[in-house]
Amino acid sequence: MTKKRNIVVKIGSALLANLELLTPRYGFLQRLLEDIAQLRAEGTNVILCSSGSVALGLRIIGETPESAGVSDKQAAAACGMPLLLNAYKQVGHEFGFDIAQVLLTLGDFEDHRRFLNTRNTVHRLLESNVVPIVNENDTITTEEIRVGDNDRLAAKVAQMVGADDFVILTGVDGLYDRNPDEPGAKFIAEVEDVGMYMDATKGKSTLGTGGMETKLLAANMAQEAGVTTWIAQGEVDHPVSSVLDGSRRSTKILPHPNPLSGWDSWIANRLQMAGSLVISDSLAASLSGDRPIRREDVISMTGDFTRGDVLHIYDSKGIERARGLSDFTSEELRVLTSNPDTQAEQLLGYRTKGEVVRSANLVMLENRHLLWDAPEEIVGQV
Template structure:
């Protein structure tokens, strides 16, 4: 590998924690970080997105993966994070490099200013030759405000840092056209579009929060940013190098040849839905023909409580998602505007505004290559 790579690696809990004892698997960490050291010695940057803190902390608080609730998992994360980082630090020192912890929440990805601040921190660590280890801050997050799986978190990190490769290490050697336990399951070596394989990806591991479905969702997000994704078995010697040099089997998800810009990728690749709008079919078709803003008269219905600067999902009247865009108004302001269509926006809101709900330069049209989101069932008619 002569070309410098910027590599983001996602490691699942089942690889890091002994399933019965819920203790760190030092043998795996030795193999992983030895390979990381070799990649770094060749001039590559490596960022780890590591699960494991909850799994490692469950034993300390007397819980199991089956019995733990939300508060248990938050407490377990607080107990397990020092164990996880200490294990990484001990093994990292054996191979002569330092590590740093970067704890993130959903807001660090969905708020653009915090997104940029996080990116600057990660780049500064890489400049100092320190390997960032990224994880969701499970001690403070709840179901409503969490990313929920480190597969998509890793894809957002890959987008954030302009990675060349995203390697997702898991318990199987890649993607199959059905459950790999089925004797007739066929291995898929290369994927250009992930949508046809989504139906075969249900299920998750005992310790983890995501299965193959979230891995393909992550791969689709990485595709949009021009990142190559690899899904591979983690229980091997040189688990990263053997993927990148093609010496062992793994599923390769190809990046799109025309990736989105950084701004458009940030808008289009969401982790949660802040709010949504339904527009008339003619408006949706006009959006597809050429960028135009979305105005209050275009809106049939809306859903969600959102603030100015949140990304809204735009649906047509048939419930098909057509675009995503940055809202210029809060949900309360938008309700006032849409319920009083004949009154000037400035008179209603008390400040001067063009009245465009989503400006054309803050709107990203979705193509067939995107995984579309289902419309909310609770969407409110105006």
């Protein structure tokens, strides 16, 4: 049996909600879902990652995008989600397909078991010919436990389902080498290294939480999983298929020719930093993933993490070198590193080799990932 093509489509709030009235834009939904119906008829699976619930709920609670605080946005999401799903359901019914809602939080991506459970649910929906509509559960998330933008959430979904293509529909026709409103701004049709354009991507949309910067961060995650990313204007007929068939202008971000395995990609592509380590320069210089990181290698650490969280690993200059799965809680690791001459078993009460990150759970970043800045508290310690 031929494997179906998987496409993840991320739709920004400004395409789904009228900026002034904060009501659903049914004309856009009509064009989008008609296009998706045609793609499905050709044998393509489509997963939607949809913003819009907060924007659509603001009017109901008497707030605006400018006035709304965190609790206002949570309440607005609760009011807006039924409106958003009802709009998708009404238009989707016209084109003969069913939809399903999948609400996620940061933990559903950062905890590997929950990540796999979510993947199984999405695959089961696709097997039943149902279109999954994925969104962050904004009603319950706070700053500490939220993904923060649907661009990176959608990239994690693309990684999760093994997508072939990741299409980001937005209000501009792609990436420029500077603000597109500036004279002489040059359109970028194809990108290999997103890091070259990060400085030109600051700012965000009025209704959404992410601008071009988050789109490039998301594209880098997709690259590592072997997914082609497209950034394109959404206000056109056939908004998805016209990107994929090359009939209109968009920015294509190429996948890495040697993508990471699913396990390594899950470790390397983080949404938040659980904790970090600074290791000795001698180890950093020779680090290859062939040997574990042991407690004697750790110079300093930061964060409150549990066993199984992913740690960001830095050298003494604050340059990120690797990411890996911790075998200890932060409390255990502090005890181990504070008592280097005492056996680990005596300190912790159970047998252990004292390996903080096993070699099998360590991913070297090399030159293919966008690096995270080291937390200020550990940079100051070395």
